Amino acid sequence: MDINFTKEDIAFRDEVRDWLNNGGYPKHVKEKTDKGITISKQDQIDFHKALAEKGWMGYNWPVEHGGTGWSATQLYIFNKEFGLAGCPPLLAFGVSMVAPVIWTFGNDEQKAKYLPDILNFNTWWCQGYSEPGSGSDLASLKTKAVLENDHYIVNGSKTWTTLAQHADWIFCLVRTDSSGIKQEGISFLLIDMNTPGIEVKPIITIDGEHEVNSVFFTDVKVPVKNLIGEEGKGWTYAKFLLAHERFGIASVGASMRQLNKLKKIVSELDNPELDKKICELEVSLSALEITELRLLSALENGGHPGAESSILKIKGTEMQQNISQLYVEAAGEYAIMYPGPHGYSSNDKPAGPDYAANSLSAFLNLRKTSIYGGSNEIQKNIISKFVLGV
Numbered sequence: 001m002d003i004n005f006t007k008e009d010i011a012f013r014d015e016v017r018d019w020l021n022n023g024g025y026p027k028h029v030k031e032k033t034d035k036g037i038t039i040s041k042q043d044q045i046d047f048h049k050a051l052a053e054k055g056w057m058g059y060n061w062p063v064e065h066g067g068t069g070w071s072a073t074q075l076y077i078f079n080k081e082f083g084l085a086g087c088p089p090l091l092a093f094g095v096s097m098v099a100p101v102i103w104t105f106g107n108d109e110q111k112a113k114y115l116p117d118i119l120n121f122n123t124w125w126c127q128g129y130s131e132p133g134s135g136s137d138l139a140s141l142k143t144k145a146v147l148e149n150d151h152y153i154v155n156g157s158k159t160w161t162t163l164a165q166h167a168d169w170i171f172c173l174v175r176t177d178s179s180g181i182k183q184e185g186i187s188f189l190l191i192d193m194n195t196p197g198i199e200v201k202p203i204i205t206i207d208g209e210h211e212v213n214s215v216f217f218t219d220v221k222v223p224v225k226n227l228i229g230e231e232g233k234g235w236t237y238a239k240f241l242l243a244h245e246r247f248g249i250a251s252v253g254a255s256m257r258q259l260n261k262l263k264k265i266v267s268e269l270d271n272p273e274l275d276k277k278i279c280e281l282e283v284s285l286s287a288l289e290i291t292e293l294r295l296l297s298a299l300e301n302g303g304h305p306g307a308e309s310s311i312l313k314i315k316g317t318e319m320q321q322n323i324s325q326l327y328v329e330a331a332g333e334y335a336i337m338y339p340g341p342h343g344y345s346s347n348d349k350p351a352g353p354d355y356a357a358n359s360l361s362a363f364l365n366l367r368k369t370s371i372y373g374g375s376n377e378i379q380k381n382i383i384s385k386f387v388l389g390v
């Protein structure tokens with residue numbers, strides 16, 4: 001196992017840093033993310049379009065589909081540097097989730113129609129998997145699609161749909177047959193969000209943000225040509241997609257940035273209890289990074305990511321949550337002075353230190369990380385089955 005970077009890897013890291021620091025990363029987006037202010041739909045578009053212009057939107061795509069063809073190590077470096085620079089997380093729904101399903105299981109017409117728009121961020125995708133009552137037990141989903149001539153008629157609802165309020169398209173798991181076991185009879189449909197009969201309703205989360213939604217389908221007509229692969233084989237495609245969803249979920253770079261900032265803050269507080277907690281987190285973060293590098297080394301030598309990605313998911317998300325908790329502890333009573341998701345207006349001055357202003361909202365928001373992408377309890381089940389063999 002070799003976990004040291006080569007000369008080429010270091011040159012690549014410098015290229016990424018150069019883009020981030022010298023005008024590639026749009027300034028107006030950086031200003032907001034540095035202050036912890038929620039970025040708008042247009043900011044998201046600007047950020048992703050800048051990436052597309054540089055030719056990096058297909059950062060995890062093979063060259064044959066217009067991607068970078070980067071190695072696992074380059075991908076790791078790219079993710080880490082973006083995290084260290086405080087960039088917003090790259091929206092995964094198009095580029096990392098539905099795109100690999102389309103190029104692996106879609107037909108030529110579907111590849112030509114959808115992939116270039118994803119690569120240029122002309123379309124915003126969302127994920128229609130979870131339903132009320134069908135989250136961890138996803139295969140129990142009930143949203144129904146009935147074939148009538150050359151259309152499916154879709155009825156049902158999806159929930160927790162991230163940023164559906166902005167989306168042009170949704171990829172959906174729907175039930176096309178209820179006669180067999182629940183994993184059978186699920187199909188994978190691409191649905192235009194402008195189709196009549198779709199209604200998006202916001203779910204406001206505990207931090208006051210509008211990030212997730214309910215999506216309702218009433219007699220929505222979906223052309224049969226929007227079916228991916230074979231009818232009834234959607235469960236296979238869904239599992240394939242989830243393996244992609246978990247890649248990069250450890251967010252090592254973003255946690256390093258947060259922890260480095262926190263170290264500076266805590267060094268001025270004269271609070272030995274917090275000092276000790278910071279040291280513990282630093283050790284855990286190093287262990288997490290080494291675990292990720294070990295997995296990378298195995299990948300570069302022809303291995304496949306298995307249940308190890310579940311370990312990274314659990315440890316990475318616990319790290320994010322623990323760091324956010326220390327920000328609240330460092331802010332003390334000032335953490336309560338939460339200004340709302342859009343931050344302070346230019347005339348307001350937050351009470352207490354700057355870092356206190358958004359500490360509580362970040363702490364509350366990050367509770368989601370151990371739930372989405374397959375809850376951490378479900379990841380533990382995977383580890384016990386495939387790593388421990390019990």
Ligand SMILES: Cc1cc2nc3c(=O)[nH]c(=O)nc-3n(C[C@H](O)[C@H](O)[C@H](O)COP(=O)(O)OP(=O)(O)OC[C@H]3O[C@@H](n4cnc5c(N)ncnc54)[C@H](O)[C@@H]3O)c2cc1C
Pocket residue numbers: 126127128129130133134135136137159160161162163212368371372373374375376377378381
């Ligand atoms: C912020 C956020 C964004 C999301 N975005 C999307 C999205 O864009 N698209 C989408 O389709 N979904 C999305 N989800 C949904 C997410 O995938 C589900 O919330 C998740 O799979 C858990 O399902 P559930 O909420 O129904 O909880 P449940 O499955 O009901 O689980 C409740 C609790 O029981 C535990 N549990 C359940 N089964 C087991 C078991 N077998 N063993 C041990 N413990 C178990 C869980 O870990 C959890 O703690 C999002 C969720 C959140 C919080």
